[in-house]
Amino acid sequence: MNADLILKSNSIFLGKGQPISGVVAVAGGRIAYVGPADQAPPLIGPNTRTLELGDQLVMPGFHDAHLHIHMAALMFSKYMFMMLENTSEQDCIERMRPFVATRPKGAWVVTCGWYLPFWGEGAALPTRASLDAAYPDWPVCMSSGDGHTAWLNSRALETLGITDDTPDPAGGEFVRDENGHLTGVAKEMAGTKVYAQVLNGFTEAEIKDAYASLFAQFREYGITSVCDLGATSLPGADLLHPELLEEFLAAGKLTFRAHLFPTMTKDMARPKMMREKYTHPKLCWRGVKQFLDGVSSTHTAYLSEPYTNARYPGDRGQLTVAEADMDELVYLANKNGMSMRIHTIGDGAIHAGLNAYEKAQKALGKDPAIQNTLEHLENIQQGDIRRLAGLGVMASMQPAHSMIDPAGIEADLGLERTKLMWAFRDMLDAGVRLAFGTDVPTAALNPIENVSYAVTRQNTQGLPQGGWEYHQHISLSEALEAYTYGSACAVRRQHELGTLAEGMLADITVLDRDLFAVPAGEIKDAQVALTILDGEIVYQR
Template sequence: MQADLILKSTAIFTSTGDETLAGAVAVTGGKIVYVGPVEGAGALKGPDTRVLDLGGSMLAPGFHDSHLHFFLSAIYDSPCVVFCEGRSEQDCVDALAPLAAVRPKEEWLVCHGWYHPLWADPREPSKQSLDAVYPDRPVAMTSGDLHTLWLNSKGLERLGLTPDSVPPEGGRYGKDENGQLTGLLYEAASDEALPKVFAFSEAETCSAYRAFVKKLNAQGITSVCDMSTMAGSGPDLVREDIYLRLQQAGQLTVRVHMFPTLLDDLSRPQWMRRTFTGETLRFCGVKQFSDGVSSTHTAYLKEPYSNAYFPGDRGCTVTPPETLRRLVLKAAQQGFPVRIHTIGDEAIHQALDYFEEARAKYGPLPAGQNCLEHLENFQPADIARLRELDVLAACQPPHMVLDPEGVERDLGPQRARYMWPFCTYERLGVKYAFGTDSPVVGIGSMNVLYDAVTRQSPVDGSPKGGWQPHEKITAAQALRAYTRGSAMAAGRLSELGTIEPGKLADLVVLDKNLLAIDPQEILSARVVMTLLGGEIVYQAD
């Protein structure tokens, strides 16, 4: 057998252990056929074999973002939307000016990224500041965590919302002391509005997807899990139609694993399971929400928040518990893997109860992997239950360093000790995977690894020594979570996630051996090359 490609490196990380090896990897027909000493690859070299000597550059499995929102990531990264985190409400209003100058006046002005807990005055914004500048055109400002939508009066009018409007289950319309709409839509109310706001043309959407695919490849990312963004019963934004257009044009150079919304009506997941079974575009399960986020006290806790807004403030469920239980059992009966957004400790506890009941009633999944998403704080005994129930923890290390001081204000120092417990996962044998939740944070692959290993901000290196340093992990463990772990989350470990014979040749080449450098140097590492099925889809200049 003649190999199409042979890659030599003195630092091959297969994601099956803790060390790198010196040797070669051979690829034929898009799959790995050999991993071992350089001499052994010689028998596979033919006259047409391409040989790349990478020297000391690290060769690893392609990175796999186990949780992102593709539509929003692509659109937010496009000329259709402006980004602004800002230091104030007015900063975000001012940021719209360049977009307002080029977008048609009848179309929405959209901004993403505001996060009021980090503002100098951490009060929530309102429609008044937007109305003062944009009284005659609709404006929508999505929060950095994607759980709140901030509208002006024209935007509320465009959506047909009035003080008498009834929000969807699991959602809320903000109102002032006079009962008037503030312009803020929370949780399911925001989710319901998003598809109407993001009604961009097909040409704009396809262009945004193409650009985002290239951006993923430049980060060494060869696979993603595209998660539904919709809570409750609203439509989701998993756009299989756009993926098909890109695939037909030969422009889908990342493997996409689709997780649409879990509803009572399972006809769409059933159709997608029959239809999308390919190596590049595949249906892998369904997704729902249990709770919200800690920053707005909508993550669901067993005990009240340390800085409670009112007596007994424990957050809330976005999907009513009995509804979510029914949906999980219904999906289990049909053999669908389920992934559930759970941030608060009581949301996690309840979701594990539902998985336990489903497993007792219908047995283990025939294929795929049940997962909990985010898992920011725990009732300690529930960490071991993840392993006992074979539930994978899908985590996003960059979330951990966004606002650790805010987390401790919300939960207090004792509960904070059980947040993002990566080292405990390793010790207890819990399956876990890494991703970003893009566009909540960017897709930077080195940030994912740096944050997990150092538990420090990539911006300023704070806090010194790392936040909750007892939960630090090694670079090898972080790489496994970002490759092998994410392949498990997608239910594709037999095909992806490690460098082994028989696996698809999805690979990344880094200019530094991450296992041989100081963790502080991880951020300076660069992707040299990305390969999908043995074909180069990105190469640095």
């Protein structure tokens, strides 16, 4: 068979182990040969394109195992304001003034990025009063940087029909003052429900424009596959919009593979519909998602022991779904052949999630067609690392989260518990399979930086010196494997994605240098030279 494309490189990472020198040949959208150049069969025909790449690293395409397309597209677009730095409630208000000036009066002002731990020890939650004073003529909705809390002004509350009498949704809270009046802050499922309503309020033209911009970033960062996970636990508000992805697919503009994980509900109506409808190799349903706790920064992640800087006696967060209800959801999902993915950040939530998986497995037996995962796993107990391996549950994790605020994490959990924060090394040593992603929009999209965080345990400025909890760092090969083969395992497509081998789909990323030949501190500086999907070059720097 004549090859359509041949990539020659001194460094080819196959998806596992160390790189080799040789060629990758692509024909008909799949890999026809990979190996030493001098052992390659006759491949060159009249239409074969050969690229001499020298020391540039050829590898499987990056696969972001956990992100939210709809939220990320809008948050990274010109229609919203990302607040990357902020030091106080008033600082947030001042930083958004130039953006508010671009919005017509009465139009939604939507921002993301305020972060309470950045405001100093003992800082109080913001209120609608400050937003009302600054921006009375716009409905304002500001998402926290972790995406779990919304801060609204009075006009936004009125527009959404939220009053003092509005009941709290399961797993969420509309914060009220001592007189029972809304403060303007909505936590967890209350906040995500609000945010879903607001984000779905943009015009179709704005949303499609934002999608196109995000997809261009996927290509620029060498991302050939993603997992689009339900962003809330509420039916009808999970912010998955496969119908929009269908339009891009039909127009030949879906330049990555989207794997869909809608919210798991007891009736399973939407997951069943999506399982039947979305079966295309570039747009397919792969399972279901649910939340079990919140985030550490607002003390809503569920811990086995109280927070070190507890705000009240017994402050250890709470589950967003009762354990018995999660047990039932996992059982129903697995019984119906659906892989389950559960948001678990605190060690208490991780323990409860593993309990649910263990009960389902005992009742139903192991099904090789099902790959259950836990998402995030920021703080874990050593015994539960062994349970992950024993149950075959994958750990879907985001190295970028470890670098957002290490000092805040230490204040929340104390130095003893941080030894098991983002415990990549301990997990791999125990036989746990890792899948890496970003949870975009709560972190930056760049997978190369994410790989660097896992290898160095340092941010892009090289801090902290020596690496934060460096004993949990992993090798470059292990980090790349988690971002390629590991993520393919999470969607049960490792037979066709995640490695460079004969017969695999030709989804390939080429970096501008050999990461294996540079100091670890320079990994972050690499850039994508080529992105290839189905054997076609979709991006070239």
